Amino acid sequence: MRRFDILIIGSGPAGQNAAIQGAKSGRSVALVEKERNLGGASVHHGTIPSKTLRENALQMQGLKRHADTFQFALKKDIPISAMMKNLDAVLKAHVDYMTQQLSDCGVIAIHGRARFVGDHRLEVMSIDGSIEQVEAKYIVIATGSRPQDPHQIPVDHENIFDSDSILSLIYLPRTMAVLGGGAIACEYASIFSVLGTRVTIIDQGPKPMDFLDDALIDEFVSEFEQNGGRYLGDQRIESVHLNGIGHVVTNLSSGSSMVNEKMLFALGRVANLDSLSLKNVGLEPTMQGFLEVDQYCRTTVPHIYAVGDVSGPPALAASAMEQGRRAVCHACGHETSTPPENIPIGIYAIPELSSIGLSEAQAREHYGEVLVGIALFAEVARAQIAGASGGFLKMVCHPTNLRLLGVQIAGEGATELIHLGEMGLMHHSTAHFFIEGVFNFPTLAEAYREAALSIVNQAKQKSRD
Amino acid sequence: MKTDAVYVPSMFLIAETEMTIDLTALDMIPRSFLTTYKDMLRKGDLDLPLLPEVASQILQMAAADSGNATAFSDLIHRDQALAGQVLRVANSSTFARRGNIVSLKQAVTRLGLDLLSDIAMTSILGTSVFQVSTFKPMVRYTWRHALAAGTFSKEIARNIRRNVESSFLCGLLHSIGKPLALNAIQNLEQTAGVNLDRHATIALVESTHQQAGEQVALKWRLPPAIRVAIGHYKDYSSATEFRNEATITYLACRFADLLLNPEAHDEAEIREDPVHAELNLYPDDVSKLLDMRERILVVVDSLDAGAV
Numbered sequence: 112m113r114r115f116d117i118l119i120i121g122s123g124p125a126g127q128n129a130a131i132q133g134a135k136s137g138r139s140v141a142l143v144e145k146e147r148n149l150g151g152a153s154v155h156h157g158t159i160p161s162k163t164l165r166e167n168a169l170q171m172q173g174l175k176r177h178a179d180t181f182q183f184a185l186k187k188d189i190p191i192s193a194m195m196k197n198l199d200a201v202l203k204a205h206v207d208y209m210t211q212q213l214s215d216c217g218v219i220a221i222h223g224r225a226r227f228v229g230d231h232r233l234e235v236m237s238i239d240g241s242i243e244q245v246e247a248k249y250i251v252i253a254t255g256s257r258p259q260d261p262h263q264i265p266v267d268h269e270n271i272f273d274s275d276s277i278l279s280l281i282y283l284p285r286t287m288a289v290l291g292g293g294a295i296a297c298e299y300a301s302i303f304s305v306l307g308t309r310v311t312i313i314d315q316g317p318k319p320m321d322f323l324d325d326a327l328i329d330e331f332v333s334e335f336e337q338n339g340g341r342y343l344g345d346q347r348i349e350s351v352h353l354n355g356i357g358h359v360v361t362n363l364s365s366g367s368s369m370v371n372e373k374m375l376f377a378l379g380r381v382a383n384l385d386s387l388s389l390k391n392v393g394l395e396p397t398m399q400g401f402l403e404v405d406q407y408c409r410t411t412v413p414h415i416y417a418v419g420d421v422s423g424p425p426a427l428a429a430s431a432m433e434q435g436r437r438a439v440c441h442a443c444g445h446e447t448s449t450p451p452e453n454i455p456i457g458i459y460a461i462p463e464l465s466s467i468g469l470s471e472a473q474a475r476e477h478y479g480e481v482l483v484g485i486a487l488f489a490e491v492a493r494a495q496i497a498g499a500s501g502g503f504l505k506m507v508c509h510p511t512n513l514r515l516l517g518v519q520i521a522g523e524g525a526t527e528l529i530h531l532g533e534m535g536l537m538h539h540s541t542a543h544f545f546i547e548g549v550f551n552f553p554t555l556a557e558a559y560r561e562a563a564l565s566i567v568n569q570a571k572q573k574s575r576d
Numbered sequence: 577m578k579t580d581a582v583y584v585p586s587m588f589l590i591a592e593t594e595m596t597i598d599l600t601a602l603d604m605i606p607r608s609f610l611t612t613y614k615d616m617l618r619k620g621d622l623d624l625p626l627l628p629e630v631a632s633q634i635l636q637m638a639a640a641d642s643g644n645a646t647a648f649s650d651l652i653h654r655d656q657a658l659a660g661q662v663l664r665v666a667n668s669s670t671f672a673r674r675g676n677i678v679s680l681k682q683a684v685t686r687l688g689l690d691l692l693s694d695i696a697m698t699s700i701l702g703t704s705v706f707q708v709s710t711f712k713p714m715v716r717y718t719w720r721h722a723l724a725a726g727t728f729s730k731e732i733a734r735n736i737r738r739n740v741e742s743s744f745l746c747g748l749l750h751s752i753g754k755p756l757a758l759n760a761i762q763n764l765e766q767t768a769g770v771n772l773d774r775h776a777t778i779a780l781v782e783s784t785h786q787q788a789g790e791q792v793a794l795k796w797r798l799p800p801a802i803r804v805a806i807g808h809y810k811d812y813s814s815a816t817e818f819r820n821e822a823t824i825t826y827l828a829c830r831f832a833d834l835l836l837n838p839e840a841h842d843e844a845e846i847r848e849d850p851v852h853a854e855l856n857l858y859p860d861d862v863s864k865l866l867d868m869r870e871r872i873l874v875v876v877d878s879l880d881a882g883a884v
Contacts (some may be wrong), residue, residue, distance in 0.1 A: 222860065238853045240858070269733045280739065281678050281679070284685075354646075356649045356681070356689070357684075
């Protein structure tokens with residue numbers, strides 16, 4: 112039987128970072144992955160494929176915008192496979208790099224499905240059905256999540272897809288219903304809408320992505336609708352079925368009904384815990400289906416850690432990576448920093464959205480009449496040059512000391528730009544920090560200065576009043 | 577673990593139990609016959625006949641004038657030749673402006689059922705109906721096997737989150753070269769006044785059907801994945817593009833063999849095929865797929881409704 116210091120189950124962002132941290136700490140590390148390639152759902156079904164499609168959708172949008180200027184026309188019904196042509200190369204490069212990096216660190220990769228058979232012992236079934244038992248001093252569960260399988264909606268991956276299967280589409284449907292108003296639903300809905308599909312988002316809430324600042328939500332809905340999409344809020348699904356020719360009929364509790372060529376079901380994900388035989392080590396998921404962990408990502412069984420989506424929200428790749436590192440640092444007895452107070456949120460919809468710290472509403476709740484500065488990209492030279500003049504940067508600051516409380520950005524580059532705000536928050540900067548700093552010209556980052564200037568001016572005005 | 581396998585179909589052997597595929601029978605074929613036949617293959621100048629019962633069902637639907645969209649959609653999803661004809665016309669220059677059609681459902685949506693019904697009618701008028709008397713068991717077996725392979729392909733694709741519609745078409749049309757080749761041989765026999773030995777005909781179909789299928793797929797502008805599945809379903813590792821489609825078709829064919837002729841195939845050997853590792857199917861995944869046999873047999877048997 113093979114024995115390791117640390118055994119990690121799952122090779123997504125959390126598992127990879129845990130494995131590398133363990134190996135760099137001089138421990139023997141094994142990484143068990145049930146799929147053929149390392150990377151997890153994030154690499155193979157989610158983050159990378161959807162961003163590839165998004166990038167190509169944006170390029171197509173740009174080409175359409177310039178079709179008159181350069182006198183060309185795009186073909187109708189461009190197959191999705193053409194849009195994803197570079198995906199295989201992107202994935203291969205990423206997987207090769209990851210595999211090499213883990214191998215260079217001395218991490219042993221095991222292809223198979225793992226389940227607990229003892230406190231420190233796991234049984235791994237390989238693809239041919241053979242069984243191997245392995246032992247480890249510490250075990251990290253990083254098995255990620257999968258789309259929820261709703262009982263009332265017949266997800267068949269042919270007409271009704273989930274977020275893991277939607278990119279298996281090979282042609283663009285004319286119409287699509289998207290169930291759910293979360294980040295994944297909105298990302299795909301906006302991408303397909305730009306590609307030319309008539310998309311309807313159906314959700315229970317009055318607005319999509321209600322965890323975001325209202326201004327970001329409004330900007331998303333506005334651009335989504337400009338691109339031909341429709342948001343149908345405050346709706347409940349009565350039933351979903353296929354008609355005789357395989358189109359999806361959705362009956363709503365309001366009494367209305369709609370027929371779409373395809374449907375995307377994107378209402379939540381569940382942690383991949385059911386095949387781990389957790390009972391054999393005395394672990395039980397919470398009511399929400401996650402594993403409860405402490406600040407070091409340790410479960411109620413001290414030598415077993417849970418990181419990434421299996422430990423619940425925020426279910427972001429960035430926080431999963433940080434959790435993987437933190438868990439293994441703790442297992443190795445290294446000093447571990449406290450979890451970061453602020454984690455940036457990036458939503459790769461069209462428009463791109465990003466947020467860190469408090470939204471305007473949250474800041475008002477905590478600090479009263481906060482100061483809000485908004486810089487429209489339409490007023491920033493770089494955005495005008497790039498033809499990306501939609502969007503804005505919104506800065507929220509403390510009413511008296513002008514300390515930065517949060518940043519919200521909509522528009523191209525939002526997920527990159529947010530990091531400047533993150534640095535500001537980490538260092539408890541005030542609006543003055545963004546005015547005194549020297550920015551390259553022309554850049555989108557100048558929007559920080561514009562928003563900060565607005566805040567400082569408001570503060571001056573307030574003091575005069 | 578074994579290396580990539582090469583699929584050796586035994587459908588002719590099974591369909592007509594007294595027959596074996598004897599490639600030495602090819603030596604009995606007159607050289608001039610072979611030359612003319614190979615020329616036809618090279619040019620892709622082949623006709624895809626419909627099964628008599630399918631032609632009859634289309635005519636009945638047209639005569640009923642009730643526009644039974646569901647039944648018609650169902651029929652084009654069950655019949656290899658009709659599916660091929662629909663895709664051929666949908667991708668012809670007449671309809672090219674509507675974009676490439678890569679699935680039957682897409683064809684239904686883009687072209688509409690009325691137009692597809694017209695296409696089916698045209699395909700009856702412009703296409704011969706199979707003269708199945710001599711090779712009836714073989715032809716029937718090929719049709720049933722194609723539908724079984726298409727349906728298994730769907731389920732495999734669903735399991736591994738690959739495109740279900742495309743996989744189904746690859747499975748359904750992987751052996752489309754067989755009726756093409758058989759029909760061409762029979763026609764050539766008539767025009768050349770030659771009467772080939774049955775063993776020779778079967779050997780010729782078996783040894784040339786992939787070439788026939790690929791040529792027609794190219795000429796009819798069928799989706800490239802189908803052409804790859806036709807050409808590489810016996811040896812998926814040789815596919816340089818659309819390898820997943822070729823691999824799924826290979827496995828679906830093995831399952832279809834087992835479904836239609838359980839006595840002639842070793843289930844344990846199929847379960848150990850290295851193709852499962854290629855598709856990341858664990859033993860319990862394979863069991864789940866094989867558990868669908870009964871349901872898929874019902875689908876295949878439905879093809880026989882109204883059979884000759």
